[in-house]
Structure formats: C-alpha cells, structure tokens
Amino acid sequence: MKAKLLIFVCALSSTFMVAQEKLADKFFENYSYIKATELYKEVVKKGDSSEHVLTRIGDCYYNNSNTKEAAIWYGKAIKKYDKINPEYIFKYIQTQRSLGNYEEANKWLVKFKAIQNGDSRIKGYDPNSIKMYEDLASTKNNDVVVEIINMPFNSENSDFGSFVYNNKLVFASAKKSDNKKVYGWNDEPFLDLYEVSVNEKDGRKEYGQAALIKATKVNTDFHEATVAITNDGKTMYFTRDNVNKKNKLNYDNKGTTNLKIYKATLVGDNWDNIIELPFNNDHYSTGHPTLSVDNKKLYFVSDREGGFGQTDIYVVDILGNNTYSDPVNLGSKINTEGREMFPFIAKDSTFYFSSDGYLNLGLLDIYSSDILKDETAEPVNIGAPYNSGYDDFAFFMDDDGKTGYFSSNRPDGQGNDDVYSFNAEQCKQKINGLVRNMKTNELLANVTVKLINENGKIVETYTTTADASYEFIVDCDKKYTVLANKPDFKDDFKEITTDTTNNKVTNSDLYLKPLIDHNQIVINPIFFDFDKWNIRTDAEYELENIVDVMREHPTMVIKIESHTDSRGSDSYNMKLSDRRAKSTRDYIISRGIDANRIESAIGYGETQLLNKCANKVKCTEEEHQLNRRSYFYILKD
Structure with missing residues (x-):
C-alpha cells in the first residue's frame, strides 16, 4: 500500500512539474520573463534540471540583460549537456564577456568555433588572446577624451533612444503612470514617446522636464519607441507595437505581436495623420527607423525571412506619396548571424548600429561603418566608454560631430535602460x-x-x-x-x-x-684640448653667443684674453695662450664680424691662474681645465 502511494505521489509530482513547465513556457512565449523565471525555478526545485528548463531560465535573464544570473544558468546547462544547442554556448560566451571573464569566454569560444566554424559571429576573434577585449575596454585614447553623462530625465525604468530636432530631444520611456499597462517582459509600463527641451548655457547643455510628445494619436497603451525625423521637421517615423484601429494588439499565428513602423505628420504643434508603412507585416517585426542624410532612404531593422541572422538591417527608397521601394538587406558587411539593431546615419554619412555579432565586450555593442561611402568597408567597434559589458545601443550624433547620445543598461544608471550624453573632445x-x-x-x-x-x-x-x-x-x-x-x-x-x-x-x-655682465660678454668657458689651440665644436657653440651679441650691437668693440693651465713651461704656455686667443678671434671674424671690432686677442699664459694649480702642484684634470679659459671684454658699445 505504501509503495503504491509513493508511486502515486511521484506521478502526481511529475504531472505537476510538466504542467508548471508548460505554464512557464506560455509566459516565456508571451515575453513575460519575470513570471516565467519564477515558474521555471519552481520546476527546478521539484527536481527538473532539463536542458530546456535551464536554458529557458538563462534566456529569461539574458533577455532582461541580467548577465550575471544568465551566466549561472547557461553555465549549468552547457556543462551538463554535451550536445546542447550551440546558440546557448554563444550566449554563455557573451555573458562571460559582459562580466569581464575573458579567459572563460575564450575557452568556450574554442568549443563554439569547433561546432560552428562558419559562424559570422566569431569573425575577428583570437581565442588565444584577451588583449582584443582589453583594447576595446580601454578608455585611454590618446587623441580623444570622451565625457559621458547620465541624463537627468532618466527614470527608474527604461529610457532609451534619442533624436534631437528644433532644440528638443525625443526618446522612449517606461515612466510610471497610474493608467499605464505593465509589460510582462520586464514588469515595467509600456513605452511611450517623450520629449525634453535642450538648450546650451555657458558651453553646457541644459535639459527641461520630460513630457509626453505633443501628439494626438502617436502614443497608445502599448509600445512606441525609436524615432527618425526629416530635415524639415515635418515628418516623423517611429516604431510601435502592431496595434489595430481599436487600440488592440494584433497577433500573428504564433500569438506574437510584432513591431511596425509608422509615419506621422506635424500639424501645427502636434504629430498627427498616423500612417502605417506598406512594407510592414503581421508575421515579422519591422522597426528602429533612421533616415539617410538627404532623407531619400529609410533604414530599419527586421527579423523577416531571408536575412542573415536573428535581426538584420534593411533599406528602402522613399518614393513619395507613401510609396517605397522593396526592402533591400544591407548585406554581410553589416549583418551577421546575430542581432543588428538601431541604425543611425551621422551628418558625414557614417553608419552606426548596434550588434552582438562582431568582436564585442558582451551583449550589444555600438559599431561604425563607412559602408555608405565604401561598399567594402568593415564595421569598427567604437570601444569604451560608449561600449561596456552590457547592452549599448541607439547611438545618435549631433551635427557638430563630437556630441550626441546613446543608450545603455550598464549598472551605474538610474533605471533599466538609460540615455547617456557624450562629448568627444581632442585630448x-x-x-x-x-x-x-x-x-x-x-x-x-x-x-x-x-x-x-x-x-x-x-x-x-x-x-x-x-x-x-x-x-x-x-x-x-x-x-x-x-x-x-x-x-x-x-x-x-x-x-x-x-x-x-x-x-x-x-x-x-x-x-x-x-650674456653681458658689466664690461664683459660672459659665456660658458671656451675649453681647449691639452696642448692644442684649435677651436673645438663645443667651443664654437659657445662662441656663437659672442657673435650674436656683436651682431645685436653693431658698434661694439671687444678684446679677447686667453689663459692656460700651469702644465708646460711658462714661455710655452704664453705662446700657447696667444695662439688660442687669436684662433678665437679668427673664428669670430669668420662668422662675419669686422676684424676692426676686435681690438686685440692676447694670451696671458699661466700668469693669472684661478686656483692653486701652479707649477709642481698636483691637481685634477678638472682643476687644470678651469684655468684654460678666455675672456671677452667690452671696450666700446
């Protein structure tokens, strides 16, 4: 009887775990990651540590950018199951990069490469080096110093995406409100579009209070985000959940609500006349619009079929009258097997975007590319401090080419995602x-x-x-x-x-x-080699000071005195000093000074020693050299 009861209890427990796992799956598929995490963990406590449950918990944390927890659960899965989906190995690698564990990341990169050798996301990685990560993480750029500031209008929830026009900054925010619905992905309110005034005072930007964008029909009960506004300020493209005319969500056949791009027109001070773009589709997402410099092309992100990876960047020509060309994938020079998102084109046509498919510090990093000017150009990770081990995205640069904004969920922010400004100045x-x-x-x-x-x-x-x-x-x-x-x-x-x-x-x-001290031109001693009177190079260097003074004073007349040390006979030293005085005179004359301006050049031998080093007195070479000198007396100026 007890055995039968035990079997019944075990079967009941197993049935409970299966049911709760299915419930967790349902929340996961509807992007309610907070609730899904709670339910999956209950399943683990009951004894189910299957690959599916472990990786799903990892995904819940990963999708909310909690890389520390995601790393734990992915690590449990990939270390327990040998034939795991390699995508989870890649995500584990990303979490390790995010946490700065580069050696651990490289260890698993070797394994990932062995399984997925042709994967575009491993391009540029050297599994034997961590310097590549350290270079990206270093903020010691000798040419440019970047000041990063967390914006005062950030809230305790998600704030991201920036577009500046007419001294206003438009961004998306999940700011709390009594009448806002909560999004199950991260238990925050749905995103709306806000704007804030931007003014400059004393070389610094000042920001007003954030308020909902002036629009009658742009913000709904669901997500609106990431805008692009035309140069004339009259047309705005923005991303929104797939919402019908009754302000209800539309779903695809899997029960998923996808994103779409809409267009609004400025009517007076308000954005109105909302139109859905024709290349949207209920069965895949289309979002994150940005415009070319001339406003003739619209770039966007989509997970539609036929792409290179999870999300790709596409472009259409704007033909007018709400007509557009067919979307064209930007190709393998931009898109990878990972996620390419948040495109932006600067005034100089530099193409910026975020990706997790290139050499990065973990999760999304920001890249620049000259693809619009050179179709063979390769993306470049713009490095720290723009990029971190967390999601860094939604790059926007002002027309001055040195200031702008980006978004990040790095841990020093005020909320989940935050908007940061940057000012890149030459050091x-x-x-x-x-x-x-x-x-x-x-x-x-x-x-x-x-x-x-x-x-x-x-x-x-x-x-x-x-x-x-x-x-x-x-x-x-x-x-x-x-x-x-x-x-x-x-x-x-x-x-x-x-x-x-x-x-x-x-x-x-x-x-x-x-150089002039009373009646002398004073220079460093003119030294001669022992028993020689030729002018050495170091002596020539000093004598140029005499030449300069005499050129500065064209009527100046001088006389030269030269002296020796006590070594050698008195008569020999007298002759030697006289030769030195005259060789000094001759050098000055050779430099263009009239000979008549040097009244005399006379040697005095050892008759005027400066120290004790007379005949038969033992002295050092330095002491003797002190006596080998010349003087330049000013007779007339």
Missing part, C-alpha cells in the same frame, strides 16, 4: 610658465618662446609681455620642447612629455642667463 593640455633673468630673477618681457614638436618643427611662437608669462595648448601624449631666447641672453629650453590626462597643466619656468 589637450597646457604648458605655461614665466621667463626670468637667471642672475637677478626679474621677469623678462619681449622674450620669444617657441613650442617645438618631437620632429623639431616650431609649431607655435609666443612673445612675453610685462608679466613675462607664456602659454601653449598642446596635444596629449606627445613630446615637446619650449625654447626661450632674447637678445643679449643665453637661450634656455625645457623638454616636456605630456601624458593622457585631459586639461592637465604643466608649469615650466624658463631662466635666461644674461
């Missing part, structure tokens, strides 16, 4: 300082300060005024030299290497050594 730094007299520390005006790049090119010149300051705006991560010169002063320069910190200021004061 710049400042080099500044004061120029002073090295001897007196006084500020020097009329100093020429040159900014020289690492190739030796003078890129900018600045002349100091009474405050003796100079300033240059320079690029990040570069090498520069700032060189200061002023007549009658010895040049000074500083070498500066900028880093990747935007707006960093490097202070570098420059000190010019005066």
Whole structure:
C-alpha cells in the first residue's frame, strides 16, 4: 500500500512539474520573463534540471540583460549537456564577456568555433588572446577624451533612444503612470514617446522636464519607441507595437505581436495623420527607423525571412506619396548571424548600429561603418566608454560631430535602460610658465618662446609681455620642447612629455642667463684640448653667443684674453695662450664680424691662474681645465 502511494505521489509530482513547465513556457512565449523565471525555478526545485528548463531560465535573464544570473544558468546547462544547442554556448560566451571573464569566454569560444566554424559571429576573434577585449575596454585614447553623462530625465525604468530636432530631444520611456499597462517582459509600463527641451548655457547643455510628445494619436497603451525625423521637421517615423484601429494588439499565428513602423505628420504643434508603412507585416517585426542624410532612404531593422541572422538591417527608397521601394538587406558587411539593431546615419554619412555579432565586450555593442561611402568597408567597434559589458545601443550624433547620445543598461544608471550624453573632445593640455633673468630673477618681457614638436618643427611662437608669462595648448601624449631666447641672453629650453590626462597643466619656468655682465660678454668657458689651440665644436657653440651679441650691437668693440693651465713651461704656455686667443678671434671674424671690432686677442699664459694649480702642484684634470679659459671684454658699445 505504501509503495503504491509513493508511486502515486511521484506521478502526481511529475504531472505537476510538466504542467508548471508548460505554464512557464506560455509566459516565456508571451515575453513575460519575470513570471516565467519564477515558474521555471519552481520546476527546478521539484527536481527538473532539463536542458530546456535551464536554458529557458538563462534566456529569461539574458533577455532582461541580467548577465550575471544568465551566466549561472547557461553555465549549468552547457556543462551538463554535451550536445546542447550551440546558440546557448554563444550566449554563455557573451555573458562571460559582459562580466569581464575573458579567459572563460575564450575557452568556450574554442568549443563554439569547433561546432560552428562558419559562424559570422566569431569573425575577428583570437581565442588565444584577451588583449582584443582589453583594447576595446580601454578608455585611454590618446587623441580623444570622451565625457559621458547620465541624463537627468532618466527614470527608474527604461529610457532609451534619442533624436534631437528644433532644440528638443525625443526618446522612449517606461515612466510610471497610474493608467499605464505593465509589460510582462520586464514588469515595467509600456513605452511611450517623450520629449525634453535642450538648450546650451555657458558651453553646457541644459535639459527641461520630460513630457509626453505633443501628439494626438502617436502614443497608445502599448509600445512606441525609436524615432527618425526629416530635415524639415515635418515628418516623423517611429516604431510601435502592431496595434489595430481599436487600440488592440494584433497577433500573428504564433500569438506574437510584432513591431511596425509608422509615419506621422506635424500639424501645427502636434504629430498627427498616423500612417502605417506598406512594407510592414503581421508575421515579422519591422522597426528602429533612421533616415539617410538627404532623407531619400529609410533604414530599419527586421527579423523577416531571408536575412542573415536573428535581426538584420534593411533599406528602402522613399518614393513619395507613401510609396517605397522593396526592402533591400544591407548585406554581410553589416549583418551577421546575430542581432543588428538601431541604425543611425551621422551628418558625414557614417553608419552606426548596434550588434552582438562582431568582436564585442558582451551583449550589444555600438559599431561604425563607412559602408555608405565604401561598399567594402568593415564595421569598427567604437570601444569604451560608449561600449561596456552590457547592452549599448541607439547611438545618435549631433551635427557638430563630437556630441550626441546613446543608450545603455550598464549598472551605474538610474533605471533599466538609460540615455547617456557624450562629448568627444581632442585630448589637450597646457604648458605655461614665466621667463626670468637667471642672475637677478626679474621677469623678462619681449622674450620669444617657441613650442617645438618631437620632429623639431616650431609649431607655435609666443612673445612675453610685462608679466613675462607664456602659454601653449598642446596635444596629449606627445613630446615637446619650449625654447626661450632674447637678445643679449643665453637661450634656455625645457623638454616636456605630456601624458593622457585631459586639461592637465604643466608649469615650466624658463631662466635666461644674461650674456653681458658689466664690461664683459660672459659665456660658458671656451675649453681647449691639452696642448692644442684649435677651436673645438663645443667651443664654437659657445662662441656663437659672442657673435650674436656683436651682431645685436653693431658698434661694439671687444678684446679677447686667453689663459692656460700651469702644465708646460711658462714661455710655452704664453705662446700657447696667444695662439688660442687669436684662433678665437679668427673664428669670430669668420662668422662675419669686422676684424676692426676686435681690438686685440692676447694670451696671458699661466700668469693669472684661478686656483692653486701652479707649477709642481698636483691637481685634477678638472682643476687644470678651469684655468684654460678666455675672456671677452667690452671696450666700446
């Protein structure tokens, strides 16, 4: 009797699990992922850990972008079942990328590649490298600094998609309202279209309060999102659930409501005259419209048959009078076996879109492509900080080419999906300082300060005024030299290497050594090799200061004195110093200075030593060299 009762209880439990699984499937198929998750987990507690249940729980979390939980359930499934659908391996890989577990992602990428070798989504991946992910995740772009700001009009629910026209930003939001229906996918209200004013003050954008878009018939009880507005501001294309004239959902033969694109016309201040586009269909979704720069083509996303993957991007010609050409798939240079979504075309015709079918950081990433200018162009992941390990999508760029918006469900937001603004500026730094007299520390005006790049090119010149300051705006991560010169002063320069910190200021004061001190032109010592009187290169370099001073003062007359150390006989040193004085004179004359302006060039041997190093006194080479010197006295100026 007990055995029969046990069998009955087990059968009853099994029947319950099957029934609850079917109920969960029903909620799942109707996109009620929150409820489906709850029911599937009850089935697991009862002992059912089938591939179907485990992967369905993974899908529920994945479709709501909860990659942490999705990774757990996909991981359980793919590690338990050897012959699992490879699509779940791919989704597990995506969750691992999203979480930054690149080594784990690559481990399963090898297995996925072995099963799906021709899959377009593995193009560009190196299973032996994680650097490819690190490069995408790095925000250290030496040329551009991107400021990302979470928008103040975001709510605690989903807010995404941006289109700016006439100082207004239109976006979709699931903001709470007492009369709004709740969408079972994520237990949030259905999306409506909102707008917010955008104005600029002191170089910063300011936003007004978000309000429902001015339209009599655009927003319904169901989803409206992702708009595109013509250049004249009179026509708007937008995405909406397949809703009939009675504001009821239409379903396909599987019980699914698909998306459609509609067109509205601006009548006064309101959007009205709603028209469904003719290439929509009840049996597949069509949405996410965007316009070409000239407004002659409309691009959109669809999961219609004949595509490359789960959703593809298509284009139609706008022929007028609500007529359009047949949709054309953009092809394999854009579309993959994954999801391509949210197209946008910038003013320069750069094509932006989101995809999970290319090298990415997990889930949807934003890509740019020159496909409209070059049919062979390959998409480029625009990297962090636009992209993260989460869904990043709905890219919009302002006409200035450096500011705009995108949407993301990254964890630092205010709600589920949030709208973020970006400002991409060239990374710049400042080099500044004061120029002073090295001897007196006084500020020097009329100093020429040159900014020289690492190739030796003078890129900018600045002349100091009474405050003796100079300033240059320079690029990040570069090498520069700032060189200061002023007549009658010895040049000074500083070498500066900028880093990747935007707006960093490097202070570098420059000190010019005066060349004229009372009755002398003072330069660094002119050194000669032992027992020689020829002018060395380093001596020529210093003597150019004498040449510059005499050119600056064309009536100046000088005399030259030369001295030796004590080594050698006194008479020999006298002759040696005289030869050095005259070779110094001859060099100056060779540089175009009139010989009459050098009254004399006389050697004094070792008769005027500067230190103790007289005959028979043991000294170092440096001490002896101190005595091998020349003086330049000013006799007339």
